[in-house]
Amino acid sequence: MKDAFRLDGKVVVLTGAAGIIGREAVRIFLEAGARVFAIDRDAGVLADVLGPLHAGLLTFAGDIAQQASVQQAQQLLAGRWGNADVLLNNAAAKSDNFFEPFESYPQDDWNQVLSVNLTGAMLCAQAFGSDMAARGNGCIVNTLSIYGISGPDQRIYEGSQYLGRAINTPAVYAASKAGLWGLTLYLATYWGHRGVRVNGVTPGGVFSGQNDIFASNYAARVPLGRMAEAADMAHGMRYLASDAAKYVTGHNLVIDGGWTAW
Numbered sequence: 001m002k003d004a005f006r007l008d009g010k011v012v013v014l015t016g017a018a019g020i021i022g023r024e025a026v027r028i029f030l031e032a033g034a035r036v037f038a039i040d041r042d043a044g045v046l047a048d049v050l051g052p053l054h055a056g057l058l059t060f061a062g063d064i065a066q067q068a069s070v071q072q073a074q075q076l077l078a079g080r081w082g083n084a085d086v087l088l089n090n091a092a093a094k095s096d097n098f099f100e101p102f103e104s105y106p107q108d109d110w111n112q113v114l115s116v117n118l119t120g121a122m123l124c125a126q127a128f129g130s131d132m133a134a135r136g137n138g139c140i141v142n143t144l145s146i147y148g149i150s151g152p153d154q155r156i157y158e159g160s161q162y163l164g165r166a167i168n169t170p171a172v173y174a175a176s177k178a179g180l181w182g183l184t185l186y187l188a189t190y191w192g193h194r195g196v197r198v199n200g201v202t203p204g205g206v207f208s209g210q211n212d213i214f215a216s217n218y219a220a221r222v223p224l225g226r227m228a229e230a231a232d233m234a235h236g237m238r239y240l241a242s243d244a245a246k247y248v249t250g251h252n253l254v255i256d257g258g259w260t261a262w
């Protein structure tokens with residue numbers, strides 16, 4: 001009997017492939033039998049970390065906030081493997097002044113983050129999803145955030161650091177993810193009758209070297225008592241991309257250890 005969770009032969013486009021969650025998603029989708037078209041702005045990491053992994057991997061270094069770059073990616077894919085079966089909109093940007101306080105948040109940073117997290121996802125959905133709708137089959141999974149569906153608990157940031165810098169969750173991040181959830185619902189109903197499923201994965205905080213203060217403040221708020229692992233997210237993406245979820249659309253799969261259950 002066919003395993004409904006397998007993705008053999010599927011062409012999967014993944015943005016933000018060189019990131020913490022993206023790298024793990026590359027590994028898990030390849031293991032599931034998919035071919036992965038990995039897009040990221042960080043060409044060095046793409047080549048070093050992802051390049052040697054697998055013959056079923058094709059990489060593209062480009063900027064998803066630029067329509068010309070997304071179109072170039074789509075043309076490269078069309079010439080090599082044909083159309084995408086799955087699009088994982090997973091890239092997110094951290095601008096230079098990303099962690100500035102709301103009261104003085106620079107408009108350039110606001111625009112830059114939205115241009116990747118929200119507009120970039122829209123451009124990729126246009127470029128890769130339109131073909132899916134034309135063929136009557138496909139699937140999009142957007143990576144959202146708990147901060148798109150709930151406000152941050154400001155208490156966890158006191159004394160918290162990441163890569164030597166104080167951290168917080170800026171408003172633009174929350175707004176971009178809430179917007180992406182809106183786009184998810186919109187496209188689920190817009191393309192549903194044309195066989196394209198559109199869903200979201202909402203990750204809780206993934207441990208990636210935050211200092212002990214942050215990790216313990218965060219874990220104390222989580223019913224399951226720990227930060228997430230990248231693989232927790234990639235498994236959820238795989239489920240939504242697979243035939244096991246063939247009747248699932250417009251859904252937000254919240255993978256947060258219970259953070260939003262209080």
Ligand SMILES: NC(=O)c1ccc[n+]([C@@H]2O[C@H](COP(=O)([O-])OP(=O)(O)OC[C@H]3O[C@@H](n4cnc5c(N)ncnc54)[C@H](O)[C@@H]3O)[C@@H](O)[C@H]2O)c1
Binds near residue numbers: 016022040
């Ligand atoms: N890590 C977490 O704790 C967490 C929690 C909730 C949601 N998320 C979401 O999960 C997704 C992946 O997060 P991550 O932790 O792997 O982040 P990350 O910063 O490690 O990876 C993001 C990747 O996106 C790429 N990128 C940025 N701008 C781009 C552009 N213009 N064009 C192409 N690529 C671009 C970066 O180079 C990077 O490799 C993001 O959407 C993020 O918002 C992460």
